[in-house]
Amino acid sequence: MMFAPAPFLLKDASVSQVMIQVCIALIPGIAAYAWLIGPAVLVQIVIATLAALLAEAVMLKIRGKPLALFLSDGSAIVTAWLIALTFPPLAPWWLVALGAVFAIVVAKHLYGGLGQNPFNPAMVAFAMCIVSFPALMSQWPNIGLQQTLAEQIHIILGLSPRVDALSSATPLDALKTALRLGDANLDIAQLLANQDIFGNFAGRGWEWVAAGYLIGGLWLWQRRIITWHLPLSFIGGLILIAGALWLYNPAQFASPLFHLFSGGAMLGAFFIATDPVSGCTTPRGKLIFGFGAGLLAYIIRVFGAFPDGVAFAILLMNLCAPVIDLLNQPRIFGMKDKA
Amino acid sequence: MLMNLFKFKGGVKPPTNKTQSTTLPIAVAPIPARLVVPLHQNIGGTPRPVVQVGDKVLKGQLIGEADGWISAAVHAPTSGTVVEVAMHVRPHPSGLDSLCVVIEPDGKDEWITRTPIDHRAVPPADVFHHLQQCGIVGLGGAGFPAHGKLTPSKGVPMDELIINGAECEPFITCDDLLMRERAGEVVRGIAVFRDLLQPKKVLIGIEDNKPEAIAAMRAAVDAQNEPFSVVAVPTLYPAGGAKQLIRVLTGKEVPGSMRSTADMGVQVFNVGTAYSAWRAIGHGEPLVSRIVTLTGNVHQPRNYDVLIGTPMDELLKLAQPHPDTDGILMGGPMMGFLVPDPHAPVIKTTNCLIAHDDRLFPPKAPEMPCIRCGACATVCPHELQPFELYWYARAKNFGKTQEYHIFDCIECGCCSFVCPSRIPLVQYFRFAKSEIWAREREKNAADGAKARFEFKQMREEREKAEKAEKLARAAAAQAAKKAAEAAAAATTEGSAPASAATDADTPPVAVDAEKVAKKATIEAAMARAKAQREAAQPKNTDNLTPEQQRTAAEIEERRIAANLISPEPGSEKAP
16 A cells, blocks of 8 residues: 555645636636627637647757646636736737746746746746837727727738727827826817717727626636735725825826726736736735735836836735745744734 | 633534444443453553563553553553563554553453552652553643642642543544443542642533533533533534633633643643543543444444454444454544554553445545645644645645744644635645654754764863873873982992983972862872982992992082082072
């Protein structure tokens, strides 16, 4: 008989179960995205997934790890989906594939593979691509995509020319650009009245995508895949700074609600900041991490050069995560009385 | 009875699997053909065998004498003949052998004379001695000798006596059945503990998945008119851990570093311990049997009253294990272990035997890397960070594991239970702990060696100093002797005395620098020399020619005239 250590009873849990649940939680957001913005995102998801799995397989082979075991853990799929969701929906296929491959090869396997990466791979890919291909990474579609699915696929695959209509900005960018022009007469209220770009409380269409992420995120919390600390503190940090500036000058700064439902805020709060490998793990550490990420995301998206700040905010906090955790170790059982 | 319960963080809810073995009452297991009774069954000193091969023993007769305070006696579980006192496999994960007394039962099951004691009438020390002599140990866990826990901590009043009937491990039902069927005697045992410890409150904690046991205990407490509270605690593994149960019932958190919970004014005993303590006090019966749950992959799970020393494989046959059984688990599935040899005997701490097979306990999936999901930290009842501990244990960074409080880990297995990466976390922690212990032993050995070496050096130096002192003393004596001789010679030779006198003076000068004691020795030596000289003097002058005598007299006169010496011969005077 083989030697086996206690416990002999194990809960039915696995890494793939965790990852699959994260993917399921992304579905409401993806559905809203595909419905309101365009089905191109589904094509991007397929491209990113294939590229990520291929890169994963090659790296596992090179590193001499069991292929089936690690390919089925689902971690590469989560990374791929996050890339597909953060890249522009009509980005050329090679850009998405490049991002996925970079995330898996450099950000994940060169650091030691599953569980070892100090930075969120999807965010590393996003940062690399936005720095290297700023133009392509800024081509966000104007409201809903006007093209048919076939046309969208053609654009993604580079079979059709990239038309000007693509290169409109995100709602966040539109707001920032308008404010940058220094048009003193123009204020937020007027801008938001532009129903082409803006919807009920944030970007038209996009606000519902963000709401989809929120629903999925709450489900993850309910399933105990994530705890409340990170999303709440991320949202808290974002609302705090957005609210303060909005109260200070509502004509110049958009409302916290707008910021919450714009760009990658919801995705970041529930799906990216909560990445346990690269983020904080102690309860207080999570609160600090989330709050810092929310604050930085706002600062970068409003005052920085990039269309959104979530990726950089999370990468910056990833840098600090080990120290934050180190300094915020929770008290253990029986040591609560000692201050 | 309503009382405010507290919560401990973490915990898991594995399927309890308890109902299978509670359908039938406790049965008495038959006496096996051979009983193998290990002498070392629990924490503490190994009892010394007091029987020899061929001895006839009666049931309850002492076969192993307690060795030290933290040790408990071992007894013959039935009457019969000692056929062997030898090394046999013991029920321990190591699979190592230990000294066992093997008894061939005669089938009569004949008791020794049992002498109950009245614990209220005799001093507590006698009660402790009786319990130790009866081999009463904690039946819930490591088998800590019960008498060792019955003295209140100095300076800390005993607030609560907690009786642990939680039985949180899945599959195990021996305490449940004991409480259902023998609640009266359990309560009497609790009363003994109460009388010895004098706590302010007595709380009996039972998980709320055992309503029959709770009802039986309540009825027994009422029947005996005792002010004990029987408290239903929420079913949550590991609520039966001593520190968890203390937390739930009293709100007190006993730190991992605290050896004895008595220092927090609380003491915990298992219900089984209370029962066997009462059998010892009220009936004079030593601990020779216990209730064991037989369950798992068997046809008829049930609890049996089993003689200590019954081979496990033989015992398990009573429950009719299915043919695909591939091992025996001792203890529960969370903290138990696969016995390395199924012939190993039942000991005092064997609460449950589970027939193991792959259907009940599927083989573990391959271990994956840790994804730091933190599931382990949320279920850890001691609020540790198991994934950090794992990280450092794996890297053999044992200093860090101690910083992350590895010794607060109670190895309950909650972390391993929930880990999605299927990492055997507890195994890593045991490894780290044993490595740290090994290193500490090495360090202690090295420290010991260093101390011994330093002592040796010190001793050598001391011996050298003593030798030098001895030599100096000898030299001084020699010089004194020389001086004496010279002084003696001075009576005969004219030119010698001056120099001899000076020579004789040198030792006292040197001695001045030395210790007073030494001076005394030298003075004594000088006195001796003087006596010798006086004795020798007549001899020196005895055989002198008249001419010589005359010369001597002349010299003497001259010397007296020169004021070199006093008129009395032999007396010395500092120049």
